[in-house]
Amino acid sequence: MLGNERLRQLEVLLDEAFVVPGTNIRFGIDGIVGLIPGLGDVLAGLLSLLIPFAAWVRGVPYVTVVRMLINVAIGLLVGTIPILGDAFDVFWKANRRNYRLLTRSIAEPRRHTWRDWVFLLLLGAGITVLFAIPLILVAWLIVLLFRS
Structure with missing residues (x-):
């Protein structure tokens, strides 16, 4: 199992290992590997699953x-x-x-879960709105077509 320091090193490698010269913009191999069409995003996604897996194992x-x-x-x-x-x-x-969520959850178990619920509820509401807009537009067009 990966220890917290190893997970931190993984997080830095994936998201913050390099700096764009002359700026404060940091990026990691996730941003570089993603440039490889198809395979890059899948590989980066698989590596990114290590932190949630470690969180699950830690309870x-x-x-x-x-x-x-x-x-x-x-x-x-x-x-x-x-x-x-x-x-x-x-x-x-x-x-x-994800690393911040993990360390926050380990430091203060169950104290911040309300933030996670709010995030998931807002995300669900946003997705519902995105799916509802085309349905409403189609229904509106159908009503307009049958009115004529």
Whole structure:
């Protein structure tokens, strides 16, 4: 099992190992490997699953583990968009987010789970709205067509 220091090193390697010269922008191999079409995002996504897996093994509340998995999924899905997705990965930093969730949860078990629930509820509401908009537009167009 990976210790906390190893997980921190993994997080730095994936999200913060390099600096864009002349800026404070940090990126890791997640942003670089993602440039390889198809395979890069999958490989980076697999490596990113190590921190949520370690959290699960350590007994972190399931809602926090689900939030970590969603962080990875967002990075993976948006990361598949050529160029724009790789830029998103540099700023999203799913591994840093997940490492912070892990250390927060270990330091104060179950104290912050309400934040995880709020995140998941807001995400669910956002997805519901995104799926509802096309359905509402189609229904509106159908009503307009049958009115004529």
